[in-house]
Structures are given as C-alpha cells and as structure tokens.
Amino acid sequence: MDFAEFVMARTPALLRFGYLLTGDGHLAEDLVQEALVRVHRRWSGIEHQGGPEPYVRKAILHQYLSWRRRRSSTELPVGHLPEPPDPAPAVERIVDRDEMWTLLTALPRAQRAVVVLRYYEDLADADIALMLGCTQATVRVHAFKALKRLRVALTRPAVVGAVHDRG
C-alpha cells in the first residue's frame, strides 16, 4: 500500500479518532494532517515496520498530548459539577449523550485519551500503555479517575416518565 492509498483508505477512521480526542472537527483535521505529514517523510521505513496504522495513531496521540496549550481551547471547563447525590436512593440514569460529551471535554487529556482508546478503540490496557508510553497501572489509574469524574457528574435520582415528542 502506498502513502496515497493509505491516506485515502484510512483518513475517515483517523479523523474519528482525532475528533474523539479533541472534540473539534478542525482540530482533528489539523492533528491528523500533522501526523500524516510527519509519516509522509518516513513512509518507506514505516511501511515495513508492522504496518503504518499503529505508527500513525501513535503519532496522532502524542501530537494531541503534547499540543501546546493555546491549541486546547476546546477543552471546555464545566461551570460546576452537579451536586453529589444522596448515596442511598441514587441510581445511574440514562443521561443525554450531549451531557456526557461535555463532561468528556473537561477531562485532562491523558484521561480522555485512555477513555477513547479503551471504550472506542477497544484496546486492552497493555496496548494502551504501549501507545502512551506508560505502565498498565498508570492506564488503570487514568481510567479510574475519568470514570469516577463521569460517574459523580452523571449519578442523579432517576427521572421516570419523561416524554418528549418532537414530531
């Protein structure tokens, strides 16, 4: 597979990965473009090292994690997290996916990266550790903290019977 074929075939998937990391379509395009430009220079070497895709995804990931602060304007701070629930009656509710997306954008980058790799890319902790260049224990800590933040934010008393007719 030459470089052009690879880009044509894999760009949508790479952009989905970049979009879930950054939460912004334009930033995702910048991220993927930058990674591909770097890969383009070394294509002949990369092509013969177990396929280009893992290399490109790793480049995207590291680019994302090391991006300068000014590029991270899409990391929206959440004004306030919901009050912690009463421990007894609280149940996990079916939340609006937009709310969860907003909460995801508030996570630190490393935690968000772990969430995307674990729950979108379906990678094992060992593979995530390899991509991030850290230990599996660190991956588990990032995942634990991310899930804890999401769970605290999303756990509320259940709302029953809400009906919304859009027609």
Place this chain on the structure above:
Amino acid sequence: MTEVERQLRDMLSRYAHDAPVGHLMLTRVRQVAARRRRRRRVLTGGVALAAVVAVSGAVSGVVSLADRPARVQPKLSAGLGQNVVGVEFVAGTPVDPTFPFTPPSAPVPGTRAVLTLVAGRPTLQYLPPHLVTPAAAGPSALAASGPPGPGSSARSSARPNASRSTAPSGSGAAGGYPAVPRDTPSASGIMARSEAARSQAGQTGQLATDPVTVVAAGSPWTDGPFTPAVRVRSTTVHGSAGVIGERPSTYGPPDYVLTWTEPGGPWVGICAPETVSTVDLAEFASRLTRQPITQPGPFDFDLVPAGFIVDNITASTVTFRPPAVAASPDFVDKLVVSLDAERPGAQDGRPVKVAGRAGWLHTVEDVAMLRVDEGDGFSLTVQVPRRLRIDEPDLLRFAAGVHVTTAASPARG
C-alpha cells in the same frame, strides 16, 4: 461493564460520526509536505542551492510532461486502471450543475438555496444569505417561485472573449433545462467575486445548525451522511415509502434525515436540523416537483477531456474524472480547475503564456499545477496529475479555453 461505561461507549460511537470526512486530506498533506521539503532544502543547502533545486525540479516535471514516451505504459495508481495512456480534448459542452427537482419555498425561512455537484450527486443546500456569495446566489429565486421562466438565465462571462458569453435567448438553458436566474446579475464578475470573497472571509463559520441539504443520487447512499443513527418513523413521499431518522449533528441537537427512492429513481436524501419538524420535512419533500433546474457553472470550457466525467461543481471548482476513477469529492487522479483568491507569481513556478495571459507552471509531487493570472488578485488554477499524461502544450491549450463566468466565486486557502 457498568452503566456509565456502557453509556460512554455508546456516546463515543455516536459522536464519532460527527468527525469530518477529510476528503482533501491527501492534497493538503502533500502540499504541506512539499512546502516543508522546500524549507528544509533552503535551510540545509542555502538559498542559492535551493533555488537551483527548485528550478531543476520544475523543469524536470515539465520535461516529463512534454516528452511522453511512445511505448512505455505509464505507472498508474490502482484506482486509475491500466488503460489511460493520454488524454484527448474535444469541443466543450456546458458544465452546469442540474438538480432533478424544483423545490418549493425554503424549508427554513431566510435561507437561500445553492446548487452544487458533489461526488457526482446533485446537491441543494439552504444557507443563510450572508453565506451565499452574490455570484452563487442563483437558486434563491426558485426558493419562492418555483421554476423560473424562459429567458431568465442571464448567464454571462467575466471575460470579454468568452465563447459562451450569453445564454441563448428564449431557452436560457444548459442541458435543455430551465435555468436558474441569478438575483444579483453583475456587470463585473470580478467585482462580484471580490464582494463574495470579502463576505466569505468575514462571516463564514456562523451557522448555528446544519443547513438543510437535499441530495439526489442514482443509487441509495447507505453509508454516507444520510444514514440515520436512529429510526424515527416511516412516511410516504410521492407514493414511495420514506424513512425519517435522526443522526448526530455538529451543532448539538441531532438532525432529521428523510430518505426515499422515487419511482424509477433517483434516490433522494434530505437532512434538516431539528428545528424543522418531521411534519414540515415530509411536507417539503412531497412538494419537490419533477422539473429539473440548472444553475450556471463557474467556468465555460472551449475544450474538455474526452471521455472524462464531471463529478464536482462548486462556485470555485470543477473536477473531471477519468472513467476508471470513482466519483468522489476529492481531487485525486482528476483534472481540476479552480478559481482562487490569490495572485499568482514567480513563486508558482516557471513562467508560461496562456492565451496572452501570464501563467506559471510547476509540479508538486506528481501533480502539475498551472496558475494563470486573472487579474484583481485572482488566479485560475489547473491541476493535472502527471499520470494522466497530459503534455504541456495540451495543458496550456486547455487552460486557454477556460473562461471564468460571473457565477464563479473564488476559493480561499
């Protein structure tokens, strides 16, 4: 897996569909890579040496374009097949986007329709007026009054020597269909384009929701943007079964998607923001009438590549694809003509003459780029993959026969 984890997985999967498609990624990567390569040459070899390298690179590209080997089969990409050994040019025909339906009034008040061809699919998009360039404002008239009357085309060329300077009186049509009148006929196409460019530069990116988009296609588009994530209900359009669904939107609330196949074709998809109710969406669909409409394209062509198929027409760009290349929104392996809001110059390669106008020719990767000065800070760009094996005289001849019309609006960036 906990409930939060399950919801997280579901949310990521849904939001992934909002990611951009990146049709131009390869072109952009190649451009950036080429630019950086040039910079590296300057840094490592010194300015003088870099200049020599650049000139020799440009010349070698031109020579290989011009000296077509007679018996050597070109090395072709997989997508192009093995049968293209050169391109012949024949007399041009109108290259105008045509939509198979006449729409009723705009589904969102205050928006205006823009007709384009995207990957071979006629596409009607309703945009706020400030995002519709004066030159591309043609279909607005159809939004209120249905098909325009005869003689309303008002097509004219921005260049005085254009071969198709005015539409035939009476028909005003390209391809035999009623033409869509522009509501802002301009005596000066370049001025209109300047206004359009300023308008675009100042006000793009201000959409609050996805625009209403109507697409017609020869076959159902099952894996594209009209694929609903959630089915809402069934409906009937023109006697055919339709499906209304939801899909995630970039702007927050999901969009509604309505798709159906007309009796005998085509397949039609409409995407609308949630602010348009499903009732109004179905009503809009049912009021599309089977009367084709057309809109002047951005260029007139004295010559066109024989056997090639036009698969993209926007206000700034027309792409011709060889038969062996699948229709797509990108430029790969295609002959591309575009109008750009950039003044060409010596940085654009070796100077050439194109019908008396100044032009510059250079190669980026395996693509020959010819830029012709259109005046007023605009340039006409003809992009030809070297594997199409169009030699330099043919390229210059083709470019000389491209005439910018007042329907054109320059691309930026």
